[in-house]
Each structure stands twice: as C-alpha cells, then as structure tokens.
Amino acid sequence: xxxxxxxxxxxxxxxxxxxxxxxxxxxxxxxxxxxxxxxxxxxxxxxxxxxxxxxxxxxxxxxxxxxxxxxxxxxxxx
Numbered sequence: 001x002x003x004x005x006x007x008x009x010x011x012x013x014x015x016x017x018x019x020x021x022x023x024x025x026x027x028x029x030x031x032x033x034x035x036x037x038x039x040x041x042x043x044x045x046x047x048x049x050x051x052x053x054x055x056x057x058x059x060x061x062x063x064x065x066x067x068x069x070x071x072x073x074x075x076x077x078x
Contacts, residue, residue, distance in 0.1 A: 001013055007061055020035035020036075021033070021039050021042055049063045
C-alpha cells in the first residue's frame with residue numbers, strides 16, 4: 001500500500017499486489033476501488049493530469065471529482 005496523492009479533499013492509495021487503486025473522497029466519506037484494466041486507465045489519466053498541470057493539487061482534485069462522480073460508495077467500518 002502506498003499513498004500516491006493526498007489533499008484536503010481526496011486521497012489515492014496504490015495497492016501494487018492487487019494491481020489496484022483506492023480513491024477516497026474525504027468530504028463525503030466515500031471511496032471506490034479499481035483494479036486491472038480500469039486501474040491502468042486511471043493511472044494513465046492521472047499521469048497525464050499531473051504532467052499537464054505540473055502537479056497542481058487543485059487540478060488533480062478536479063480530475064478526481066470528475067472521475068469519482070457517481071461511482072463512489074459510502075465508507076463503512078466493520
């Protein structure tokens with residue numbers, strides 16, 4: 001597990017062994033987990049945003065907001 005992005009509004013955690021990413025929307029307490037091909041597409045898109053915006057966290061937050069819209073699930077503790 002490796003935190004690859006962390007801002008006031010979002011966190012992205014990489015799970016290398018599972019070939020996946022966890023995206024956490026902090027404001028709403030929601031998350032999503034993606035694996036496989038979807039994780040590859042996310043990685044490529046995230047890299048493009050970071051490269052084009054030179055790592056600006058507001059732009060990355062905006063990308064994550066669009067990416068997570070409608071797909072996140074409430075975080076629950078067991």
